[in-house]
Amino acid sequence: MRYYFTKIVNGGFEVIENKIVALLKNEGFGVLTYIDMQRTLKEKLNVEFKKYKILGACNPPFALKALEAEDKIGTILPCNIIIQEHELNTIEVSAINPLVSMQAVNNDRLKKVAQEVSSKLENVINNLEDEK
Template sequence: MSYYFTKIVKASYDEAVAKVTAELKVEGFGILTEIDVRETLKKKLNVDFRRYIILGACNPPSAYKALTAENKIGTMLPCNVIVQEISDGQVEVTAIDPLASMQAVENPALKEIASDISNKLKTVIGRV
């Protein structure tokens, strides 16, 4: 089982980030964090890196269900979605598969929640 869903799209980096953010919103996700990996690596290590952002996406109703089912599940939240520039005009969009990451947690209540979120993230990736 792969731990992510991915798709390469023909778009600018900025267009892809905007599209991903909009599609996440359609599926009920908000963005809690944005980590600009390129900027961070430049500041911390003084190295050049491709344009790469990690979006910490959260679906509040599902997060609430998961947190009430398993009080330590916050260690695995939010769902990360990355957008990275591969070349001019080509961007890769990748999301975590919650079903894969939740396998380590032995709580049957989480499987249904993870399945729902997994389907929503697949939809987002499919529509980008």
């Protein structure tokens, strides 16, 4: 089992980013953080890098369940989704698979939450379509 779900789609970077945010919303997630790695690497290291963003997504009811089951789980929250441009209009979107990332935590209550969140994030990736 891979630690992420992934899909390559065709379209503009910003259009695909907006689609991902909308699909996350449909699954009950909001985006808490946006990290623009291209801009950060340019500003901090003067390095040219491809378009690459990390979205920190959170589903509050599941986050609460996870925190109640395991108080240190915040070290791996929120759920990260990355959007990267391999070529112009060729965009790969990947999301963490919480079932894999939380395996190290031996907690049955947490496993149930991880299964539900994994299913929702996999739906987001599977429902992503090319720009029309």
